[in-house]
Every structure is written in C-alpha cells, then in structure tokens.
Amino acid sequence: MSQSRFRPDVRPASRADLAGAYTKDIAHSLARMVLKRRHRTSDVVDSEYNSGTWSKILKDRAWLLAPTLEQFLVGDNADARLAKVDGRIVQLSYRDYYRYRIGALSELIARHVDAADSLLEIGTGFGYNLFALSLDPRWRRLRGLDISANGIEAGRQIASHFRLSDRVTFGRIDLTDPADPGFAELAGATVLTYFCLEQIPHLVEKVIENILRAGPARVVNIEPSIHMLSLTKPRDFASRVYIESMDYQTRLFKFLDELNDKGEIRVVARERMEFAPTLHNDGFLCVWEPANIVVAR
Numbered sequence: 073m074s075q076s077r078f079r080p081d082v083r084p085a086s087r088a089d090l091a092g093a094y095t096k097d098i099a100h101s102l103a104r105m106v107l108k109r110r111h112r113t114s115d116v117v118d119s120e121y122n123s124g125t126w127s128k129i130l131k132d133r134a135w136l137l138a139p140t141l142e143q144f145l146v147g148d149n150a151d152a153r154l155a156k157v158d159g160r161i162v163q164l165s166y167r168d169y170y171r172y173r174i175g176a177l178s179e180l181i182a183r184h185v186d187a188a189d190s191l192l193e194i195g196t197g198f199g200y201n202l203f204a205l206s207l208d209p210r211w212r213r214l215r216g217l218d219i220s221a222n223g224i225e226a227g228r229q230i231a232s233h234f235r236l237s238d239r240v241t242f243g244r245i246d247l248t249d250p251a252d253p254g255f256a257e258l259a260g261a262t263v264l265t266y267f268c269l270e271q272i273p274h275l276v277e278k279v280i281e282n283i284l285r286a287g288p289a290r291v292v293n294i295e296p297s298i299h300m301l302s303l304t305k306p307r308d309f310a311s312r313v314y315i316e317s318m319d320y321q322t323r324l325f326k327f328l329d330e331l332n333d334k335g336e337i338r339v340v341a342r343e344r345m346e347f348a349p350t351l352h353n354d355g356f357l358c359v360w361e362p363a364n365i366v367v368a369r
C-alpha cells in the first residue's frame with residue numbers, strides 16, 4: 073500500500089454485548105429458516121443484487137458526492153457496530169471498519185498472488201473490492217466480470233468518475249454457462265471470487281469446472297464454508313444457521329479438496345478471514361492452481 077495501513081480505534085466487545093448480539097443474530101436466522109426459507113435461484117439473486125442493491129447504488133450515484141474514491145468506499149456512517157477486526161469481534165464505527173478493510177483486503181490478496189499485477193474478480197458486483205485495491209499502485213489492471221448489468225454499469229461510472237477507466241474495467245459473464253465468451257478472459261489470469269459462489273449454491277461444482285476449464289493461472293476463492301466451522305463456538309454456530317437460512321453455498325471447499333485429491337488442482341493456501349463486517353459473515357480463503365497450467369501468467 074502506498075499509504076500506511078489504517079489501524080482503527082476499537083473497543084473489545086464485552087461478554088454481555090456478545091451474548092446479546094449472538095442470541096439476536098441466531099434468532100433472526102432461525103426465524104428466516106422457518107418463516108421464509110429461501111431457495112437461491114438465479115431469479116432470487118437477480119432480485120437481491122441486479123434489481124436490488126446494485127440498482128440502488130446506480131440510482132443513488134453516491135460517488136458524485138464523495139471528494140475522493142477512498143471516502144466513497146468508506147462512507148460517513150459513524151454509528152457503532154460489532155465486526156471482526158484482526159480476528160477479534162470488536163465495536164467500532166462503520167466508517168472505521170471500512171477504512172480498516174481497505175488495508176486488510178490489500179494485504180490479504182497481496183499475500184496470495186505472488187508478483188501478479190493484474191487481477192480478475194468474477195462476480196464483482198460494482199467492483200467494491202477492485203476499487204479498494206486500486207488505491208494500491210501495485211495493481212496495473214483490475215478487471216471485474218458479473219452477470220448484473222446494473223453492477224457493471226455502476227462500476228464503469230465509478231471508474232470514469234475517479235479517472236480510473238484505464239486500470240479498472242468491467243464486463244459481463246454468466247459463470248453457470250460453460251459457453252459464455254467471458255470465460256476466455258480467465259486464461260492465464262489471477263482470478264478472485266469474493267462471496268460470489270455463495271450465490272450459486274446449486275451449481276457450485278459446475279461453476280468450478282467452468283473456471284478450471286478456462287485455464288486460470290491461480291484462483292483465490294473467498295467464500296463461506298460450513299465444514300470448517302466448529303459448532304461449539306457461538307460465532308461459528310451463528311454463521312452456520314445464517315448460511316443455511318440464506319441458502320448460500322456449502323459445498324465449495326469440500327469439492328476443492330476432492331479435486332486436489334484427484335490431482336486436478338493444487339491447493340496452495342487456506343486460511344480463515346481475519347475480518348468480517350458482521351458476526352455471521354465469516355469467510356474462508358482457498359487458493360488453488362490447475363494442476364496442469366498451460367498458459368504463462
């Protein structure tokens with residue numbers, strides 16, 4: 073990073089804070105499971121993202137009011153929240169969390185991509201992660217692909233507004249369609265998914281096969297997992313019921329282990345994420361490479 077990493081002023085969450093927050097969180101998830109159990113089809117994903125969050129982002133154009141890209145990413149919400157920072161659940165303001173996250177994400181990705189200076193995020197939304205990474209001059213080219221037309225359009229407008237259109241670019245892909253022309257961009261690329269495969273729970277193996285067939289140099293998956301959770305810990309239990317209630321994917325990491333055992337991929341790193349915006353959104357990282365890399369990075 074060009075600037076020194078932001079260290080937020082945090083207050084450790086008390087046992088009482090945590091007990092109350094976990095109880096509420098778990099109760100919400102259980103109620104969702106009972107009252108409106110979701111089946112995460114592409115229509116549900118479209119209504120939550122393309123016609124939902126990304127449509128609102130595009131309509132609001134909040135970047136026009138932000139003096140800098142960093143301020144757009146960080147926002148101005150000073151309310152306190154519980155979040156995971158450096159592996160601990162703490163109290164801090166929303167804006168401090170998002171300022172901290174810029175450095176935390178940059179360091180995490182840098183640790184896992186060797187000397188790559190370009191990155192392709194699939195399921196990028198409007199490119200929040202790519203814009204955060206663009207604050208680090210090490211990245212020459214940041215490319216985001218998504219199925220959502222509104223996400224792509226917002227990303228393009230943000231890049232243009234902050235004069236980043238030469239470094240941060242966007243295009244379309246449907247990861248479930250093996251014939252999608254967007255897969256050509258994965259050949260030889262360092263590829264990131266960040267809470268994207270979670271949205272495609274019923275086709276996760278097919279999507280990984282599509283990615284593998286496209287010949288990436290390296291893939292960094294940052295996604296939820298259930299089989300790395302320990303259900304005796306309240307945080308893991310909260311994540312587990314949340315994932316089930318939202319019908320997010322649960323099979324990715326097991327499938328990657330199977331491909332590794334069969335010699336089709338080589339898993340080169342795994343870790344649990346040290347940061348998360350909520351109690352239940354714990355992510356895990358798995359970095360892998362196709363066993364037979366044919367295209368130079």
Ligand SMILES: C[S@@+](CC[C@H](N)C(=O)[O-])C[C@H]1O[C@@H](n2cnc3c(N)ncnc32)[C@H](O)[C@@H]1O
Nearest residue numbers: 195196197200218219220246247248266268271
């Ligand atoms: C939870 S959002 C994450 C966005 C981004 N990675 C981030 O961290 O801000 C999931 C994204 O996956 C995209 N997505 C879902 N299904 C997809 C598919 N079949 N092909 C490509 N993108 C898809 C959605 O449109 C959405 O933008």
